[in-house]
Amino acid sequence: MFDLSQSIFFIIGCLASFALICILFPRLFFSKQKYFPKRVITPFESKMYTRLISAFPQHHVLAQVAFSALITNQNYKIRNQFNRKVTDFVLLDKDCNVVVIIELDDPSHLGKEKEDAERDSMLQEAGYRVLRYTSIPSIHNLQKDIL
The missing domain is CATH 1.20.5 (Single alpha-helices involved in coiled-coils or other helix-helix interfaces)
Structure with missing residues (x-):
C-alpha cells in the first residue's frame, strides 16, 4: 500500500x-x-471637555469620575445604589475642591429623565451642584452658568 x-x-x-x-x-x-480597549469619552464628550478646558484655564477638568470618588455611605445597600455610576465631568478649583459636576446628555438619555434626576439628587444631597446640558454651550454660557 x-x-x-x-x-x-x-x-x-x-x-x-x-x-x-x-x-x-x-x-x-x-x-x-477577554479585554478590549475602549474610548474613555465619546467624541461628543471630547468636544465638551475641550470647551471646559478653554472656559476654565485656571481649573482642573476631570472626565468620567466615579460616584464613589465623590460620595460615600457606610451602608452597603446605599453604596450599592451609586457604586457603578459615573459622572461625565467634574470641575475642580485650583485647590482641587469640586466647583460643579457637569452631565452632558446626548440622545441616548431620552426616556431616562427619571434615572438622571435620581443621579442628580444623590450628588445634590451630598452638597454638589449639578448642571446638565443637552448640547455643548459656548464658553461665555459655561462661565455664566458656573461662576
Whole structure:
C-alpha cells in the first residue's frame, strides 16, 4: 500500500495543513482575548471637555469620575445604589475642591429623565451642584452658568 516515503510525505502534508489552519484561524487553537480597549469619552464628550478646558484655564477638568470618588455611605445597600455610576465631568478649583459636576446628555438619555434626576439628587444631597446640558454651550454660557 504505502511505502515509507509516501507516509513521510503524507505526515508532512498534514503538519503543513495544520500549521496553515493555525495561522489563518488562530482563535480556534489559542485562548480568546477577554479585554478590549475602549474610548474613555465619546467624541461628543471630547468636544465638551475641550470647551471646559478653554472656559476654565485656571481649573482642573476631570472626565468620567466615579460616584464613589465623590460620595460615600457606610451602608452597603446605599453604596450599592451609586457604586457603578459615573459622572461625565467634574470641575475642580485650583485647590482641587469640586466647583460643579457637569452631565452632558446626548440622545441616548431620552426616556431616562427619571434615572438622571435620581443621579442628580444623590450628588445634590451630598452638597454638589449639578448642571446638565443637552448640547455643548459656548464658553461665555459655561462661565455664566458656573461662576
